[in-house]
Amino acid sequence: MHPLNQVKGEYVRELLNKGVREEGRDPFEYRQIKITHSLLPNAEGSAQVEIGNTRVLVGIKLDVATPMPDKPNEGNLMTMAELLPLASPEYEPGPPSPDSIELARVVDRGIRASSMVDLGSLFIEEEKVWSLFVDIYVLNFDGNLFDACMLAAVAALSNTRMPKYENGEAVRTGELGRLKTNNIVTSCTFAKVGNKILLDPDGSEEAVADARITIANDEKVVRSMQKGLAGAFSQEEVEDLIGRSFDKSKELRGLILSSKSE
């Protein structure tokens, strides 16, 4: 870890011992969230999400492909995350790091588990299905990539154009319909520092976090969870955080819908 982040983290700990958080933020309050839809017209769908100084971009592409052997009647969903070296002095060029793989897989599971996109509807004909690519680009890192990337992926899927299938190929020009989405899933990530739990940890808070948990849910049920780092949560804590995640997800769903109509 960069020495400055460590020192900043110590300050976070010092504040938390006094029961406060930087900028007077409530423990269960998000930083300012901004969602921008369809900013890359070449991509079938796109969205940028900013949570405080964290900034991520998701681009969606759809290609004609052959189905996976074990799922001949379903389209493919491929989610990848790039922690771009321009996003942080700590990100290096090179093959995907374990952090970027975890990030992509957590977002992927949220989308899959929520049936937000019906992969069966991406079947075209025998041996031909659509591959749905969700590419996550992290542009500036300041903590809580999970929620930012989940929001950006869901927002981008919600504005995705559906190419047409003609003579074995994808046609991306002319009148196009939309990719049908059935659900909205969002996630809430909490960090535990000592015995304090915080929603939406920023970079300095993550630097000193002992444990982290991401809870993804739709209106009715939890769709996926991921606990990270070396610390632990109690059952009571997890139950409490699930309740908070359901509460907060109303705000997040509202943001996705209102940003879309802008």
Add this chain to the structure above:
Amino acid sequence: MGSSTNKPELIVNGKRLDGRGFADLRPMKIIAGGLKNAAGSAYMEWGNNKVLAAVYGPKEALPKHTQDPDKAVIKCKYSMAPFSSLEEHNRSGPNRRAIEISKVTREVFEKVILREDFPGSEIDIFIEVLQSDGGTRAAGITTAAVALATSGIPMTDLPYAISVGKVGDTLILDLNKAEDNYSDADMPIAIGPRNNDILLLQMDGSLTKEQISEGLTMAKKAGESVARLQREALKAPYERILEKYKI
């Protein structure tokens, strides 16, 4: 460059398909700064291209064997997002094209950065093409120059780049993707405007000696507006505050 036999007409009634004249550039917008963690950054829209550039450093060059005891080493990475084109998904990771573009881009900046000021250190330049429509290397160099200036790294010049192409016997500037696919020549150029130094020159296709010199002249002339835009982008954040307080 396309060798396709069913090549579309790229010039109709003396105009290009998007309505531009031969020496017209596409609309451009440059924003200096924007990425909080980087030492310097810039964002550019050049036609439908959308490019982000960031600079990190100077910092200690690592691994140590890459250090030059007399001057800073420049490391440059150009890459295209997998969702950047209107066509199919590009699987990410540096391909041979991206590696070559990174190299020639690096060489442009090795010329203008005062590298002797930072012996033993490295300066990283990252160029991410978020959306592509022809001429991304030119847009990348133009954007990276602004990003470097916002980092405060001293430079002898502020380079820009532009591409020249040929359709039939007609030279055209700033090819978009459709033109690039079917043109008869493509010649990207980077220029240091202080002395009009040519800092990058690549070419493929077919051009006569006369066409090359005409192309270079066209690029330099049109490049004045690119350089002006870079300058305005760098000054804008400062002038906005002067304006705010009417100073």
Add this chain to the structure above:
Amino acid sequence: MSRIVIPGEVLVEKPLRTENAMIEDNKTFSTVLGIFNDEKGILTPLEGLWYPRRGDIVLGIIEEARLNSYNVELSSPFKGIIIAKFVETRLQRGDVVEAEVKELDESKTVVLMRPRKLFGGKVFDVKPSKIPRIIGKASTMLQQIRDGTKSSVTVGMNGRIWVKGGNVELAIKAIHKISEEAHTSGLTERVKELLESPRQGV
């Protein structure tokens, strides 16, 4: 008259010895994005880096504690070093220290002296080019922030700042304001307004 200049831009059509500039063909060019004062012939960078000078006060973070010396991270291409025998108490990795530049040695290492450990507080980086303005003439600006927030504020020429106690957030807000508006006049007044505005109360 002052004007904003960019790298490669002509400052004057004659040779002029000034920092951040270069002379070629009997003309003087800027090498940075900066403000050039034609009358005084001074070029002030708007963005930029810190070049170590003897006597500079810097803030560093101990990166490695060795037997005879400490490696110090200075948010700069230059590495800092403190000779252990000049330090009374042992320092540890992660400690924040204020120190003075003794010299920049041949290997471009910044030799530091008189280190003082800073305990707790918030540490953050700003652009080193903004530091002179944050300190102000005869430290007036800095004193104004200290008085207005009751915070302890220590400023390093390498662009690193330490704030502790009092209204830390107001102090940081004031520092960011100075950093963004460093090239303007009347800044002292506006910072005073910020510090005195009632909703910012300590």
